[in-house]
Amino acid sequence: MPVAEVLAVVTVGSEAGIRARTVNRAASVRTDLRQSGFDSGIATKVALRLSLRRWLQTQAFLLIVELLVSSPRWLGFSLFETPLALDTGASMGAKLGCSGRHLSGFSLERIKSDVESYSAAAGVLSYREEGSTMFASAFGNEASATFRPGLGCTLNLGDTSTLDQIELLAVAPDSSLPLRTNNHLQSLVDELLQQDNAAGLDTRALVVVHKGAVATASYGEGINADTPLLGWSIGKSVTAMLIGRAAYLGKPLLEDVVPFPEWSGDARNTIRLGHLLTMTSGLDLNETYVVGTDSTRMLFLDPLVVTRPIASPYGSSPGQTFYYSSGTTNLLTTLLQRHLGSPQALYTFFDEELRKPLGLAHTTL
Structure with a gap:
């Protein structure tokens, strides 16, 4: 049972005991006051007020503790x-x-x-x-x-x-895939999207591509084929394609050297490009998407998204364990940018070697 639930049970279960102790405490205080010469009625009122205050303080303390313990469950982060x-x-x-x-x-x-x-x-x-x-x-x-x-x-x-300072290049010509509607498949995909959104998944679009053509596409409310949407981790695949393209063109990143000078003097000097490409670097990077982790700090708080991954400590031997890591993709993008020479060179390489050949007229970095 979660700690928060255990605490809640203890709080509720002990209420009768708290009331019993309150009554006993009131009786004790009343007796002391009467022995000191106070009127019986006044002694009773004072005793009850003191005991009620103690009871309220106890309940407030228990409530605060319960909030601190259970806040990660309903807020997504601790109150601290x-x-x-x-x-x-x-x-x-x-x-x-x-x-x-x-x-x-x-x-x-x-x-x-x-x-x-x-x-x-x-x-x-x-x-x-x-x-x-x-x-x-x-x-x-x-x-x-x-x-x-x-x-x-x-x-x-x-x-x-x-x-x-980056010089924008001409937009790539649109080369949208042909649409070959399959009515049966369309109804299935429409149903899937409706089921997703009924379950609260907030699915924006489902597109099925078969043999170079769009077989069917279904869109959520307010979304259509012309609505640009956040790509999120599609960027990982794009990064891999760019590095592969560089290698194909005879501009491969060096595979037998330590990727970053910062790693040369410690155990991270065994990490190579192949480990980064397969996400088996062994770096101790936390990909959990909650407040305070490496991933959320890197994405939303760090001025440079590569700073935290470069500084990440050695966690385990490279090549042994796969660990999905956005930080690793940022390392690879930085390596490619340094390899090509500048942010402008990286932008131009993406445009000329990927966006224009694929006709990605509506794609934004």
Whole structure:
């Protein structure tokens, strides 16, 4: 049984005992006051007031303890982590709000609902827009994210001036896949999407591609084939494709060297590119998506998303254990950028070697 439930049982189960002790305490105080010469009626009232105060203090203490223990279950974080949770929530709200507004075209009402789907505690966030920047705040904690055409939305953490210096390239020609509707399959996918959303999964789109054509597609409320949506971990596959493309073109990343100089003087010097590509680096990175972990700090609080992964300690021998890691993808992207020479070079490589050949006219980094 969870600790919070055990505590609740103890609290409820001990109420009769607390009442019994309260009565005994009142009788004891009344006797002491009467022996000291107080009137019997006054002694009884004073004793009951003192005992009631003690009982209320006990109940308040038990309630506070129960809140502290059970808060992770209904808030998603401990009450001790409230300041950190407010910072994280504001940053997440600003980033998702900016992308939702400027890329997906969502209303502020829908954005608020989307963010709250991650945690009910996000309901305290308020939003405001100033030009291309979205602000999210709660109890004095404020964060912002700015939209840049062609580059999407970026949190305003640290120095972001490099993004303003990137030269945008012409949009790739649209080469959408042909649509070959299968009525039976369409009804099945429509039903799946309805079941998902009835279960609270908030599925936005289901698309089936078969033999180079879209066999069917089903969309959630307010979503259609032209609605850009957050790709999240699709970025992992894109990163792998870019590194593979570099190798195919004769620009492979070196596989027999320590990827980062910071690892040269300790046990991490046994990590190689192949370990990062297979997510078997052995780095001690916590991918749990709750307040205070490596992943949430990296995504929403760190000015550079690669700082925390590079600083991660050695956890286990490389090549032994697979561990899904967003931090590892950030390491790989950083390696590729350094290999190509600059953020502009990475952007150009993505555009020329992936986006344009695939006709990804509506894809934003």
